[in-house]
Amino acid sequence: MPALVHGPRIAIIGGGIGGLAAAAFLHRAGLTATVYEQAPALTEVGAGLVVAPNAVRLLRRLGVMERFLHRAVPLDWGWEFRRWTDGSVLSVEKLSDTCERLYGERTYTTHRADLLDIVKAAVPGDWIRLGARCTAVDPRPDGALLRFADGSRAAADVVIGADGVHSVVRGTVAEPAPPGYSGLCAFRTVVPAEAAPDFARRRAQTLWLGPGRHFVHYPIAGGEAVNVFAAAPAGDYTDESWSAKATVEEVHAEFAGWDPRVTDLIAAGGDPGRWALLERAPLRRWSHGRITLLGDAAHPMFPFFAQGAAQSMEDAAVLARCLAATADDPEQALKHYESARIERTSRLQQISHGRRDINHLPDGPDQQARDAALAGSDPLVGNGWIYGYDAEETALS
Incomplete structure (x- = not known):
């Protein structure tokens, strides 16, 4: 355990993957921090995700790889x-050896x-405050005052808004801008392995394009389940809630006429979650x-590039380095953090949104x-700027 140093009172709003990674x-x-999470328990809404080498190397540095590999x-x-x-098959990329050889991680x-x-597991338990819904952040010259739904308040020298797409904190640092309609919605479900066809249980990420x-x-889950994600036209659907549901029949109708392996997998799942994919331009x-x-x-x-969680972890690693290096000047530390991260994340936002058209x-x-370009491409090498990136080294440069 590192020796604690004198530093600012840091408040993290949001106890999801990004907020806990920051802690x-x-x-x-x-340094020390307090994580304020509005839910009564730490849970993650959603299903599966891909953890690429740029995120895996950060998990290794947190000392949690043994836990990670268990599942x-x-x-x-x-x-x-x-x-x-x-x-x-339009394209296939074998990762078992190449990924580790190129980027040091699988x-x-x-x-x-x-x-x-x-x-x-890498966060002290007494740092986490559950049932603490932040409703306002009042900036002050020496930090901010946090206001919570139960009427309580807390002062902080530094505030980190890790509170997702509906962030309360964002309104204090950026001009409000309503999201735009993308024309797409997403479905997600988890199919128990025993109900999934053999084809879907292979250790592969399969993308069907139509x-x-x-x-x-x-x-996912140590092979005990199969994660299913689908993107389809949204029609007039604009609900961005991660708790909204669709029906198996609705998803089946969207993919009618597709290869039976797709429709069989849809049928094996329960009623999926459904949310609208809304457009948000990169912040300046x-x-x-x-x-x-x-x-x-x-x-x-x-x-579409499976980098959302990875980028939040990269943010966390860079931010911690910046605050530790300039603990006596938090404002300068946050400027350094933003300048180190904004170009990369903006680029990923843009290419992720562009991928829907492709x-x-x-x-x-x-x-x-x-399809011809896919057959002749090597995405693992072509996207080396994503997977070979070392967040902590960047923070020191």
Whole structure:
């Protein structure tokens, strides 16, 4: 355990993966913090996610790899793209050796709740305040005053808004801007392994591409379940709630005519979650005074590059380094943090949003050109700027 150093009173609003990662890296740096989470228990809404090398190396540095490997699934087979009508392979990337050779770590899949528990293990238990819904952040020259739904207040020298796409903290550092309609919604469900076909239980992330839609599946939870994600036209649906539900029949109708392996997997799941994918432009700044943002509160992105959780963890590592290096000048530390992160995360936001058009091309010449490009591409090498990135080294440069 690091020796605690004198430092600012740090408040983290939000106890999701990003907020807990911030607490974990601050603890590792010898600083202290308090995490304020509105829920009565630490839980992660959602299903599976991909943990790429840029996030895995950070988990290793937190000392939680043994816990992580207990439930994570290594993508030995790798990534593959398939055609919607018949499952013909457009591209396949074997990850078992190449990923570790190029970037020093493998790629895994995991359940979001498992990752949350793993990161939580690196945070002192007495740092976490549950049932604390922050309703306002009042900036002050020497920090901020936090107001909570139960009428209580707390003073902080530094405030980190890790409170997601509906962030309360963001309103204190950025101009309010309503999200735009993207025309897409997403579905998610988890299928028990015993109910999933053998094809879906392989250690692979499979992406089926079709007109206006795509469908993704991969094993999670130590192979005990299969995560299913699908993107489809939203129609007039604009609800961004992670607790909203659809029906199996609705998803089945969206993918009617697709390869039977897709529709069979849909049928094996229960009623899926459903949420609208809304457009948010990159922020021009996300820090003001001694208040800053992290993760989805700063840079929400479509899940098409599977980098949302990874970017929140990178934010956490950089922010902790910056605050530890300039503990006596938190405002300068937050400026350094923002400047180190904003270009990278803005780029990922933009390419994630652009991917929807590439994934959803109607059959025809453009789709054929895309498929040919996939067959001749090496995404693991081509995206080295994502997976080879070392957040902590960047914070020191």
